[in-house]
Amino acid sequence: MKSIEYIKESFPNSSDQSWPWWPLLPLYPYGRRRTLFKEIIPKQVWSFEQTQGLYYVAVPVRLTVAKVPGGLMLINPLPPTLELQKILKDLEAKYGEVLTIVLPTASGLEHKISLPSLARVFPKASIWLCEGQWSFPFNLPLDLIGISSSRTKFLFKDGLPHSEICDWHSLGPLDIGLGRFQEVACFHKPSGALFVTDALVGIEEEPPAIYELDPTPLLFHSRDRGDQPLVDSLEARRRGWARLVLFASFLRPSQLDIPPISEVLRFSFRSGVRTPKAHFGIFPFAWKEDWEESAKKLLGKKRPLLQVAPVLERLIFPRAKESLFDWLNQLERLKGLKWLISAHYSPIVSCDGYRIRDLKKRIESRPWADSNDDYKFLGGVDKLLLKFGVVPTDPLKAFKD
Numbered sequence: 001m002k003s004i005e006y007i008k009e010s011f012p013n014s015s016d017q018s019w020p021w022w023p024l025l026p027l028y029p030y031g032r033r034r035t036l037f038k039e040i041i042p043k044q045v046w047s048f049e050q051t052q053g054l055y056y057v058a059v060p061v062r063l064t065v066a067k068v069p070g071g072l073m074l075i076n077p078l079p080p081t082l083e084l085q086k087i088l089k090d091l092e093a094k095y096g097e098v099l100t101i102v103l104p105t106a107s108g109l110e111h112k113i114s115l116p117s118l119a120r121v122f123p124k125a126s127i128w129l130c131e132g133q134w135s136f137p138f139n140l141p142l143d144l145i146g147i148s149s150s151r152t153k154f155l156f157k158d159g160l161p162h163s164e165i166c167d168w169h170s171l172g173p174l175d176i177g178l179g180r181f182q183e184v185a186c187f188h189k190p191s192g193a194l195f196v197t198d199a200l201v202g203i204e205e206e207p208p209a210i211y212e213l214d215p216t217p218l219l220f221h222s223r224d225r226g227d228q229p230l231v232d233s234l235e236a237r238r239r240g241w242a243r244l245v246l247f248a249s250f251l252r253p254s255q256l257d258i259p260p261i262s263e264v265l266r267f268s269f270r271s272g273v274r275t276p277k278a279h280f281g282i283f284p285f286a287w288k289e290d291w292e293e294s295a296k297k298l299l300g301k302k303r304p305l306l307q308v309a310p311v312l313e314r315l316i317f318p319r320a321k322e323s324l325f326d327w328l329n330q331l332e333r334l335k336g337l338k339w340l341i342s343a344h345y346s347p348i349v350s351c352d353g354y355r356i357r358d359l360k361k362r363i364e365s366r367p368w369a370d371s372n373d374d375y376k377f378l379g380g381v382d383k384l385l386l387k388f389g390v391v392p393t394d395p396l397k398a399f400k401d
C-alpha cells in the first residue's frame with residue numbers, strides 16, 4: 001500500500017497543541033501534544049498520532065477514525081487538542097458527524113484519560129466501553145473520572161456498535177491483580193482493517209513519521225554518553241529508534257547496563273548539553289556492543305514485523321497463552337482481513353490469515369514467557385508479583401463459571 005502524505009502540524013502556535021490535563025498522566029511531551037494526521041485507507045480509515053513516554057522513551061500512540069454508516073467512529077481516544085479537533089471537524093464536514101467513541105480496552109490509561117475531554121467535544125456521540133474499567137491508584141466510578149454513565153454502553157453486554165459492518169472479538173478478560181485485562185478488536189469489513197489497542201503491533205526499522213515533528217527522543221537515545229550533543233542525522237534517528245523499541249518492549253533489555261552514578265555525573269553538565277532538552281547531560285544508560293542484534297529481532301526490514309508486544313507476553317499473558325491463541329484463531333478466520341491498525345507503532349500493517357498463522361508458528365518455535373536474555377527483567381518482575389500475590393496464578397479463575 002503506497003503511503004499517503006502526512007499532514008504536518010496544522011497550527012504553528014503551540015497553544016493549539018496544548019493538553020492541560022497532562023498532570024493526570026505525566027508523560028512526555030507533557031502539556032504540548034503535536035498531532036500527525038494521515039488518511040491510511042482512502043475514504044475509510046484515518047490515523048491521528050501523538051507520542052508519549054518516560055525519559056524520552058516516547059513511542060507513537062494512535063486514535064483511529066473509521067467511516068461507518070451515517071458518519072464516523074472514533075477508536076482509542078487521544079488528547080483532543082485544538083489541532084486534533086480542527087482536523088476531526090474537517091472530516092465531519094466530508095463524511096458525517098462523529099456518531100460513536102469506543103474505548104475497547106479495560107486498562108489503557110492513556111486512552112481512558114483522554115475520553116472525557118473527547119466526549120465533551122462530541123456531545124451527541126454515544127460512548128462504548130470495554131467492560132471491567134478500572135483506574136489507578138483509586139478505582140473510581142465512571143462519572144467521577146468524567147465519563148458520563150448516561151451516555152455509556154458496554155461492548156457485548158449492551159450490544160455492539162455498527163455491527164452491520166463491524167465484527168468484534170474479545171481477548172480476555174484476564175485477572176491481572178490490580179484489575180482486569182481485556183481488549184476488544186474491531187474488524188471493519190468495508191476497509192478490511194482490524195483495529196486493536198495493544199495486543200498486536202507491527203514495528204519496522206525506519207523511524208515513524210511522527211518524529212519529523214519532534215526527533216528529540218530519537219536523538220537523545222542515539223548517544224552513548226551524556227556529554228555527547230543531540231546531533232540530527234538519519235543514522236542517529238535509526239539508532240535512537242531501535243533503542244526506543246528495545247526500551248518499550250523489555251523495559252530493561254539485556255543489552256543495557258546502568259552505570260554507577262559517579263560515571264553518570266562525570267559526563268553531565270558539560271558544555272553543549274547544559275539544557276533541559278538534553279537533560280543537562282544526565283544519561284544513565286550504557287549499551288553493550290551487540291545491542292543491535294537484539295533490536296533486529298523486533299524490527300521488520302522491508303515491512304513492519306507483526307508481533308505480540310513482548311511486555312504484554314511476559315507480564316499479561318505468561319499464564320494465558322491459550323486465551324491469546326483462541327483470540328488469534330478468531331482473527332485468522334476473518335474473511336477479507338487485509339490490514340492491522342494498532343494504537344502503537346506502525347500505522348498500518350499487512351495482515352491476513354496467512355500472516356497470523358505465521359505469527360503463531362513463530363511463537364510456538366520458541367519458549368513462551370521466557371525469563372532469559374532480554375526477557376530477564378520482565379521475568380523477574382512477574383516472579384516478584386507472583387511471590388507477593390499481586391497477580392494470580394490462574395488469570396481466568398475469576399471469570400470461570
